[in-house]
Amino acid sequence: MSLHQVCLQCIAFSAVALLTFAPAWATDGLRAVTKVYSGNRIKLQAQAAKAKDVRVRYIGVDVPQKGKLFFEFCRKANSALVERRRVRIQTDAVAVDAEGRQMVYVYVDQIFVNAELIKNGYGLVAAPDGNVQHRNFFLELEQEARKNRRGLWAFEDQSDEPYYVGSKSGKIFHRPTCSHVKGLAFDDRLIFRTKAEALSGGYRQDWRCCPLFKKPD
Numbered sequence: 001m002s003l004h005q006v007c008l009q010c011i012a013f014s015a016v017a018l019l020t021f022a023p024a025w026a027t028d029g030l031r032a033v034t035k036v037y038s039g040n041r042i043k044l045q046a047q048a049a050k051a052k053d054v055r056v057r058y059i060g061v062d063v064p065q066k067g068k069l070f071f072e073f074c075r076k077a078n079s080a081l082v083e084r085r086r087v088r089i090q091t092d093a094v095a096v097d098a099e100g101r102q103m104v105y106v107y108v109d110q111i112f113v114n115a116e117l118i119k120n121g122y123g124l125v126a127a128p129d130g131n132v133q134h135r136n137f138f139l140e141l142e143q144e145a146r147k148n149r150r151g152l153w154a155f156e157d158q159s160d161e162p163y164y165v166g167s168k169s170g171k172i173f174h175r176p177t178c179s180h181v182k183g184l185a186f187d188d189r190l191i192f193r194t195k196a197e198a199l200s201g202g203y204r205q206d207w208r209c210c211p212l213f214k215k216p217d
Contacts, residue, residue, distance in 0.1 A: 059126075
């Protein structure tokens with residue numbers, strides 16, 4: 001199955017699937033989406049005159065960065081949900097990431113966008129960052145997406161490497177051949193026997209070596 005076919009199937013599934021409803025307390029005013037950067041980053045129109053538009057990142061959603069495998073796959077899925085739409089946002093315990101972007105939950109009408117992307121396999125659950133309000137729910141959705149081979153999970157690498165190398169500080173894991181492994185301090189390394197062991201420990205994959213997925217045919 002081609003990447004394009006999987007994308008179309010998952011978008012169709014999303015259209016008929018049970019929607020995740022925005023809670024009553026998500027009461028921020030509607031904001032226009034002016035740009036979709038990636039599978040988890042967008043720009044919102046400023047609320048005040050002469051103010052700058054605001055870049056935000058989705059809480060709990062891990063996607064590849066530009067230039068990495070599956071970047072456009074995830075960006076298009078996000079775009080299909082939010083581009084040229086008016087969204088409602090909500091923050092959690094940690095309001096800003098290390099790059100100064102506001103971290104948010106995003107809602108389009110009654111669709112919880114963060115959850116919808118994970119549910120349909122267009123993003124993974126991000127490593128813990130202090131925002132845990134919906135983390136367990138997101139993990140359940142990821143398991144469901146993996147079980148049903150939705151989105152990215154249609155390209156899951158079913159084989160395991162001899163082992164995987166985790167970074168304790170970064171909470172990510174790599175294939176042993178990943179070039180980034182060489183730069184890890186010895187006391188920052190952790191060895192996992194399988195991908196499942198790394199995931200159960202709360203570690204997320206490094207998109208540079210992509211331990212979870214293989215390149216589409």
